[in-house]
Amino acid sequence: SSELTQDPAVSVALGQTVRITCQGDSLRSYYASWYQQKPGQAPVLVIYGKNNRPSGIPDRFSGSSSGNTASLTITGAQAEDEADYYCNSRDSSGNHLFGGGTKLTVL
């Protein structure tokens, strides 16, 4: 069955670089998109496609992919980046699925 696997929690020191990963067979064929969600708020798209940022997303956010793994990298993490991050992709049937989410703590 299709599924996307993320580490439940990751931490990073203020100003350092952190990589959040997402693994799944569907990622061999389709790009992941990444969403940031802060408590009590709706998710926000931060990366889509090969490595694209919607307007208003800081350039410290970037995306990459290799094999069955997609990654979201935050270069120079800020306090406001502390949030839950979810990957999303599709399968060959056109269905979408989310990873379980990664809670990012900025120390």
Added chain:
Amino acid sequence: QLQLQESGPGLVKPSETLSLTCTVSGGSISSSSYYWGWIRQPPGKGLEWIGSIYYSGSTYYNPSLKSRVTISVDTSKNQFSLKLSSVTAADTAVYYCARRARDGMDVWGQGTTVTVSS
């Protein structure tokens, strides 16, 4: 600026049907570039994709919910809707509607909380 707004009952009884509507403003639901979808998030848990619809009525559903879900579109009202039948407490969640472009869900509603309880 495109906005999405969910509406519907906040409390549904077990075994009944949950019905929500998403109203699209600031743009047309009939755009050929987008799908329109529903996503939910149980309390303290992650996001779950429910399904998507194209303005023509073409749909995709999460296989785990497919037997209970119907998503429909009303282009005259610029709305799309979700019906989830035979609900249980496990369906208690914040329900979001979102616009899906080719590579990502780029506009989200604020979400609406639905509680299943007698």
